Amino acid sequence: MTMTRIRAWAALGEKQKLESVVYDAGPLDPEEVEIAVEFCGLCHSDLSILNNDWGVSQYPVILGHEAVGRITAVGDQVKGLRVGQRVGVGWTSASCMHCDQCMTGNQHLCRQAVATIIGHRGGFAEKVRSHWAWAVPLPDSLDISSAGPLLCGGVTVFAPFATYGVKPTHRVGVVGIGGLGHLALQFANAWGCEVTAFSSNPSKVEEVRKLGAHRVVSSRDRDGILKAANSLDFLLVTVNVPLDWSAYLQTLKPNGRMHFVGAVLEPVPVGAPDLISGQKSISGSPTGSPAAISSMLDFASRHHIAPQVEHFVMSKVNDAIAHLAAGKARYRVVLDADFT
Ligand SMILES: [Zn+2]
Ligand SMILES: [Zn+2]
Incomplete structure (x- = not known):
């Protein structure tokens, strides 16, 4: 043996x-x-x-x-x-x-x-x-x-860009600027997209911009989130805590997608009309x-x-x-x- x-x-x-x-x-x-x-x-x-x-x-x-x-x-x-x-x-x-x-x-x-x-x-x-x-x-x-x-972490946030056909002309949002999010910002920027970061920590703004965000908005309050209303083609969620998902859905343009790579354990409450009216999608992927x-x-x-x-x-x-x-x-x- x-x-x-x-x-x-x-x-x-x-x-x-x-x-x-x-x-x-x-x-x-x-x-x-x-x-x-x-x-x-x-x-x-x-x-x-x-x-x-x-x-x-x-x-x-x-x-x-x-x-x-x-x-x-x-x-x-x-x-x-x-x-x-x-x-x-x-x-x-x-x-x-x-x-x-x-x-x-x-x-x-x-x-x-x-x-x-x-x-x-x-x-x-x-x-x-x-x-x-x-x-x-x-x-x-x-x-x-x-x-x-x-x-x-890297492939988890990178793979969806190819899987869902994110284009350089798209506007991409990243929710949560931590281990996954700080990589997602870099990938999205290099992919050619306009990048919006949703961060819970306003003191990080300069740092978050250096990672590739063109715009930084608050991830916590509805008013902050809605500053990005109707502006995004693809929204990558990297947090694992529940947030105001109905507000986040409103940041999507028609045909937009909210995509989960963070393992939020709580159910995501969404009314079907919120998806139907703008032909929106919600999805998730592993590695x-x-x-x-x-x-x-x-x-x-x-x-x-x-x-x-x-x-x-x-x-x-x-x-x-x-x-x-x-x-x-x-x-x-x-x-x-x-x-x-
Ligand atoms: Zn891991
Ligand atoms: Zn197999």
Whole structure:
């Protein structure tokens, strides 16, 4: 029997502090690669899984699904990757590769997709494994120390631009300027759109403009929101708290779309007439396919789009989690692997 001992940070139960563990990863699957983690982003979804907010967590859990590092081993059936190559692994680490979704390039919608931190060991570790298709090569020009958050947060806000045909002539709104929103502003601006940021924090206005917003309005009060009435083609919602959704619907032009990537758990109350009269849509999406991740990384590298990150060494992961949970992250946290 092959033993592969991997050091990692694990939570043994719901809402527990992470502790140092060593696990036996067993033999590498023929279609898997093993990656030595250099950096791993800390995403809000790591908190949701730690706290079992979605009721799908499995413990012990090794969090971390924005991992960047070099391939150290490849299985016999791995295609297109080699040992030493630098890759990233995001929210998904495997999919079946033969269902309709997988065969049509929507592997992130595969019903058998494996989330990197649910029933699979994540990237707050020396090494992480994934199916070869989900280990996406990083462009050489990308700054790897800040790239982690692109792999989940980045593709989550980027993929809808292609999926829903957002055009450079469109006016785009971004609700919530945090980990996801600060990336969405950069992508929307580089895409060529006029960008409106809806922010709860007026003190951030200058910062938000620098990220790519042409206009900043209040996200909290109805009067503030309605300053953007009838002006937007596409409104990307990145928050996970309930807001005045009927006011936000009024910011859309006819044929406009309000699109959720933030996991707002409360129902969104909308009267059908509010959709019917302007032929409006409401939709949502998770992350993206390996091809979407790859094109997002290429776009980010060409347009010099990078997450603004704060670094913690991985052994301070509990401090990093407390920092994020307190809403203090500006705008994303990256853990630097420090296993020695
Ligand atoms: Zn994430
Ligand atoms: Zn599939």
